[in-house]
Amino acid sequence: MSYILNTPDDQKAMLTAIGVESIDELFAKIPHEVRLNRPLDIPAPMAEMDLQAHVTRLLAHNRSAADMVCFLGGGAYDHFIPSVVDVIASRSEYYTAYTPYQAEASQGTLQAIFEYQSLMCVLTGLDVANASLYDGGSATAEAMLMALGITKRQEVIVAESVHPEYRQVLATYATNLHCRLRTVPTPEGFVNPDDLRACLSDTTACIIVQSPNFFGHLEEMAAIGAAAHRVGALMVASFDPIGLGILRRPGDEGADIAVAEGQGLGVPLQFGGPYLGILACRDDPRFLRKIPGRLVGETVDRHGQRCWVLTLQPREQHIARANATSNICTNQGLLALRAAVFLTALGPQGLQETAELCTRKAHYAAEQLTQIPGVSLRFRTPFFKEFTLRVPGDPANLLAKLRSAGYHAGLPLGRWYPSLADCISVAVTEQRTKAQIDGLASALRDCLR
């Protein structure tokens, strides 16, 4: 199988026009000693029918959130995706286009991204949002780079309650730059603003904090932001976009840069990616000079008609090269489109109702599960849609039993937090029904009997 159109006659005519005898001659400049003089060792071709059967068979070995009742969170959530999102994102005018460098041929993508940027500003309460980054983890690292560049300071403070994988990304980036990364412990499941104040100094570039945090709990963002600003540091706030249906917005809490994993906004779980890195910041020339990635701006064309273009490109790698604000080139355009359609489909009421459903169901689940002897909430601070349970015995064992009962019941936290080796984290989205939550409680009770 191939998608090649050249017939033998075409090929002959083309070779004649080029002035060579064979296709091989076109490769004559590749030295013989580096040629691969054998077929690649990969499997034989497959027709579409066979491919479909093969892939379907392999994927049937997975047990997905469609096969089991899913209470997994940790940065990726089983939120509902309205059909309009798939319908629009499946339009190949969007998904088979590329970076909108030719504005006249890309007004669809450009306007959709401009709308995405506008929606992110409304959502976060900040003034500027870029055209998207790869995911929540790398968006956090890009925010750190921004903060280092803006403040020209060299120390970054990150809360231990920030997603452990985001912190690993920060550590990877920081290792190769002239900066120090310090972690503020969060033994009670949240940042204690007093502990934080002790870490802050006039060398602090930013404090990176997540709310709802990795455990699902809400941080005292306003106090944290105020503490950061008192020493001239920035607050980088990682948020949950679904939560902003009811929770205070990062911009209203004093965040200078807000970042998020945007997967909840209409992006399928698809085993971890592609997802959507959201980044928004204050409207300040210092920030605009350092913001990474693409930006779409409004302008007019030669007839005076409103239209959209990629703008402020001198920040970017294809112009600034080694002096670019980031190395990012391709972003997550199609996922930004999905997020724009998702938020438009939900509207203010739909987002608010979705967030409220998540909250009520998560709190109902926590009540039901903690009525089981030996099961308790590990932390006492308010939470949104995810919470941490202390469970008796080995959590891995318990979770395996619950899988046999049909539940992806939660995440064992010991892998990231040795002190929480007896804990699991449980996430409840608007898609979980009372019957499923009751079913989980009943299965857990059975497992612990």
Next chain:
Amino acid sequence: MNNTQSTQVIFEISKPGRRCHRVPPCDVPTERPLSELIPSNHLATAPPALPEVGEIDLIRHFTNLSTRNMSIDTNFYPLGSCTMKYNPKRHERLAALAGLAALHPLQDDETLQGILEILYEMQQFLAEISGLPAVSLQPAAGAQGELTALYVAAAYFRDKGETHRRKVLVPDSAHGTNPASAALAGFDTVTIKSGPDGLVDLSDLKAKLGDDTAVFMITNPNTLGLFETQITTITDWLHAKGALVYLDGANMNAILGITRPGDFGADMQHYNVHKTFTGPHGGGGPGSGPIAVRDFLAPYLPAPIIVKDGAKFRLNYDMPKSIGRVRSFFGNIGILFRGYCYIRTLGPEGLKRVAEHAVLNANYLRSRVAQIFDIPHPGPCMHEFVASVRSLLRERKISAKDICKRLLDFSFHAPTVYFPLVVPEALMMEPTETESKETLDAFADTLARIKEEDPEIVRTAPHTHIVSRPDEVKAAKDQKLRWQPPTASNQVSRER
């Protein structure tokens, strides 16, 4: 592209009270006010002011917007260095299967055996195609793949105690991501000149290569579409100095099954799965940028890597020398999965035919374009070539940009323009293997016609599109990066 539907922004068609999506009634108790569950100091007084539209409003808006794009499915898209090949529809159907789409990234390995098997095989395919045995699927795009590989190199040299290796050498024809990634990885970038033949200038390389060299980043075939014929000399020199060679894999489409970076001396490379293995491109992402490296660099790859224990597949996090992570979770799986489907569809001969016909099409188009414009570097080319319209600019005041804009009127997407930087008034054309001779002929005929057209028509093109020649200076000056309601106070604030 003669769509004359309104270009209102979604916020402008909002009307309070209209709705699209509705959630079901809450089936758990709702007696307690929300503020008993979450203290009111955390709660917003109102939800964000998102647009309020009905379902048909939404569908018409985004459907009409889509028709203002050119795309591979509607137009020839010879964007050089981007490999805009056909995106098979079977991939979209298969990627939507719940067995992939509904997989949570933190599920237990025992519930992931199908996807882990696919990704394990994908690691093996990418190792085989590159001739580099160790693969990480984690990087989200080519630029992140470059950065990841440079982190790997930095960790390797730190481990060896060779922290004096501060320099990354980058040819002047390289993609801008190369020096940007090098800077982010903490290296100093040194630019290596190209010679008049478009290849790396060996004397300049020799002069700049030293004991402080960490990595040479080379694109091969390079961005002029030329194979670096002295590649083994270059890689030998780098290795003799104890440095590493990185291959920017953007142009892998030209050499699939013909030659392998590992065989010509590269130690590390990235792939652009959205290019070579037909991702698709998504209007500017998502991409996928897995990297392949030599065995001695494998311990430094980002964790986890998929391994096979007997008949079981698992994610291996036990990599003490790993650089850590460059992103959360495991990579852009949706794109890697499509690449897997593509490789399984084509097989070994099919992949080699991709390279052969990508190069055949490029050389055929080159032979036609050579009769129209100057092509500064000698052929044959590989998968792409770069023409220069400097003389046209001088003689008729028609620039490369003007030609691009005029092509849009004839329903062709423009080539890559003004890149690489070493060619003035550059038009970089990559037809890919999935185009027909008829399409290439029509495109070349159009270039010939534009060259002879009234320059005023060309300079004011496009004439058939919904917009023409946006004012980029105004966009940069006004910085209108979001929609805001047209109130007096806003207008004042934007003009400050």
